[in-house]
Amino acid sequence: MPQQSVNQDSYDDDLPEEVPPPAAPAASTDALDALLDEIDGNLQVNAEQFVRSFVQKGGQ
Amino acid sequence: MRILGLETEYGITDPADPRANPILLSSLLVTGCRTWAGERTTRWDYGGEDPLMDQRGVRRERTHVIPELLTDAHEFNAKAGSVTLRRRRGSWEDPAHLNAVLTNGARFYVDHAHPEYSGPEVTNARDAVIWDRAGDAIALEAAAAYTAAEDKPIALFKNNVDGKGASYGTHENFLVKRALDFDVLAQRLTSHLVTRQIYTGAGRVGLGMRGEQPGFQISQRADYMETEVALETTLRRPIVNSRDEPHAERKKWRRLHIIIGDANTFDVGTFMKLGTTSLVLSAIEADDARLDALVLADPVPAVWTVSRDLTLRGTVELADGTQATALDIQRALLEIARDYVTDAVDAQVVARWESLLERLARDIFETAREVEWVAKLQLLGRMRGKYGTDGREAPWDDPRIVASDIVWSQLGTGLSARLEAAGQVERLVSDEEVAAALYEAPRDTRAFLRGGIVAARPDIVDAAGWSTVVLDRDTSHGQLEVVHLDDPASASHPLIDELMQR
Numbered sequence: 001m002p003q004q005s006v007n008q009d010s011y012d013d014d015l016p017e018e019v020p021p022p023a024a025p026a027a028s029t030d031a032l033d034a035l036l037d038e039i040d041g042n043l044q045v046n047a048e049q050f051v052r053s054f055v056q057k058g059g060q
Numbered sequence: 061m062r063i064l065g066l067e068t069e070y071g072i073t074d075p076a077d078p079r080a081n082p083i084l085l086s087s088l089l090v091t092g093c094r095t096w097a098g099e100r101t102t103r104w105d106y107g108g109e110d111p112l113m114d115q116r117g118v119r120r121e122r123t124h125v126i127p128e129l130l131t132d133a134h135e136f137n138a139k140a141g142s143v144t145l146r147r148r149r150g151s152w153e154d155p156a157h158l159n160a161v162l163t164n165g166a167r168f169y170v171d172h173a174h175p176e177y178s179g180p181e182v183t184n185a186r187d188a189v190i191w192d193r194a195g196d197a198i199a200l201e202a203a204a205a206y207t208a209a210e211d212k213p214i215a216l217f218k219n220n221v222d223g224k225g226a227s228y229g230t231h232e233n234f235l236v237k238r239a240l241d242f243d244v245l246a247q248r249l250t251s252h253l254v255t256r257q258i259y260t261g262a263g264r265v266g267l268g269m270r271g272e273q274p275g276f277q278i279s280q281r282a283d284y285m286e287t288e289v290a291l292e293t294t295l296r297r298p299i300v301n302s303r304d305e306p307h308a309e310r311k312k313w314r315r316l317h318i319i320i321g322d323a324n325t326f327d328v329g330t331f332m333k334l335g336t337t338s339l340v341l342s343a344i345e346a347d348d349a350r351l352d353a354l355v356l357a358d359p360v361p362a363v364w365t366v367s368r369d370l371t372l373r374g375t376v377e378l379a380d381g382t383q384a385t386a387l388d389i390q391r392a393l394l395e396i397a398r399d400y401v402t403d404a405v406d407a408q409v410v411a412r413w414e415s416l417l418e419r420l421a422r423d424i425f426e427t428a429r430e431v432e433w434v435a436k437l438q439l440l441g442r443m444r445g446k447y448g449t450d451g452r453e454a455p456w457d458d459p460r461i462v463a464s465d466i467v468w469s470q471l472g473t474g475l476s477a478r479l480e481a482a483g484q485v486e487r488l489v490s491d492e493e494v495a496a497a498l499y500e501a502p503r504d505t506r507a508f509l510r511g512g513i514v515a516a517r518p519d520i521v522d523a524a525g526w527s528t529v530v531l532d533r534d535t536s537h538g539q540l541e542v543v544h545l546d547d548p549a550s551a552s553h554p555l556i557d558e559l560m561q562r
Contacts, residue, residue, distance in 0.1 A: 028484070031479070031482045031483070031484050032438070032439055032442050032484075033442070034482070035439070035475065035478055035479065035482065036439075036442060036443055036446055038478070039464070039467075039475070040446075043460040043463060043464065044460070047459040047460040047462075047463040047464075048459040048463075050459075050463045050466070050467075051223070051459050051462045051463050051466065053073075053078030054071075054073065054078070054222055054223065054224075054466050055078065055222055055224055055226070056071050056072075056073075056082065056173070056174070056222035056224075056226045056228060057082055057083075057172060057173035057174070057226055057228075058172070058225075058226040058227060058228065058294055058295075059069045059171065059172045059173065059174045059226075059227070059228025059229055059294065060069060060171065060172065060228065060229040060231065060293040060294055060319060
């Protein structure tokens with residue numbers, strides 16, 4: 001039974017030690033500005049129409 | 061260890077034709093998913109798992125029905141395991157409810173007017189992240205197949221609102237002990253569901269169901285929560301859903317169905333949503349009375365209050381009349397949860413929990429690589445500065461800001477995906493693990509049997525459900541064998557094991 005031989009332990013081996021995650025620095029200013037510049041052209045052209053046409057049916 | 065599952069309803073549009081029928085689009089997307097899966101997929105088994113349970117709440121006695129109705133009678137057979145026979149009643153599929161059961165144990169289908177990926181059963185929050193991300197990748201594969209077949213683009217969104225009043229869900233499922241009193245369970249869990257959004261929220265531009273007021277709030281779903289406990293999921297949505305459909309042995313288990321959560325594109329959001337809730341459920345199962353001190357006076361307005369307080373300094377009233385911040389309540393829950401850590405993943409959850417609460421209390425932006433609403437607030441905040449005029453920031457209802465909130469969650473090319481590609485989002489699972497999970501089921505739950513038999517012997521599988529695999533091995537195809545998989549934690553069944561190895 002292969003499912004018996006490969007169990008939780010094999011996943012645990014891949015996990016890092018139980019130490020608190022390091023305090024992550026906030027996103028770099030450069031990366032955010034680069035992303036904003038990248039999408040700028042598209043947003044200037046059709047943001048309003050895009051928002052108006054994004055209509056979904058209700059789900060669960 | 062607890063059996064968990066996560067379901068995502070995606071937003072769907074045809075960028076070239078915004079008025080396209082979403083049910084048809086979803087149906088064509090599922091067809092695309094089947095194309096991607098090739099022969100290794102099957103239909104959904106709608107066969108009655110509890111044929112005598114009347115929707116009106118009564119259950120007919122077994123002795124009062126004709127034997128033909130007793131399709132759930134398990135006849136134990138030491139060699140074959142639990143297998144019953146069922147007569148074939150045709151193989152027609154309703155296009156509006158098209159399904160694909162996949163080799164990774166998941167179900168990809170049309171739910172209402174959305175495509176939905178219901179991930180396979182997993183045993184921990186980390187695996188939930190892996191198979192949830194696999195679902196996003198499968199949805200993109202389905203979209204590529206759709207585009208190839210229809211010669212049209214399609215856009216999918218992992219969010220929960222359209223800003224016009226509609227909401228669609230991301231549902232968590234937790235297997236909990238049946239012995240728990242449901243009302244006590246709901247009452248003790250609600251404080252967590254109301255306050256965990258401070259690190260699980262995906263962020264939303266707009267306040268009110270239709271975004272009537274400009275602004276930003278922590279949670280996508282908060283404004284759509286209207287009652288504490290109820291059966292409904294599409295109107296008057298409850299914080300705790302009372303649907304009783306265990307998909308497992310009813311005497312032993314409940315499947316707790318939680319609909320308040322946001323869809324997360326960040327690993328940490330998904331991980332913490334499932335990991336913390338599972339630990340709080342362990343405390344409830346142990347009848348930990350410390351939870352009673354955290355019961356809220358009025359949970360529904362508290363959901364809205366917490367979601368709109370970006371300072372995390374505001375308070376909500378507890379049942380004993382005192383005031384507490386969401387951070388206070390979360391810190392108390394964390395202390396309780398420490399006593400229920402049983403494995404390495406639980407320990408990771410608790411360590412991350414403590415660290416997130418500390419940093420959120422100090423400066424929310426310290427968590428921008430992990431907490432989705434903070435990352436969104438940071439990016440859109442900068443955008444407001446960029447588009448501001450006369451020294452003032454652009455308003456929250458600037459169409460460029462509102463559009464960016466939607467595009468944030470677009471699968472593949474969205475802002476969240478781009479931030480991640482730029483190394484600005486912390487990952488908890490590797491690309492390799494996710495790539496494997498598109499095809500392979502978790503090995504430690506019954507999903508291994510469902511996915512495994514579809515992978516190994518699609519020629520003899522007629523359909524599959526959460527707790528059944530239906531085999532068609534009769535040469536005249538008139539008689540089907542229903543294999544019952546009532547234990548979600550069992551990855552072995554004598555007949556399926558034998559067939560998979562052949």
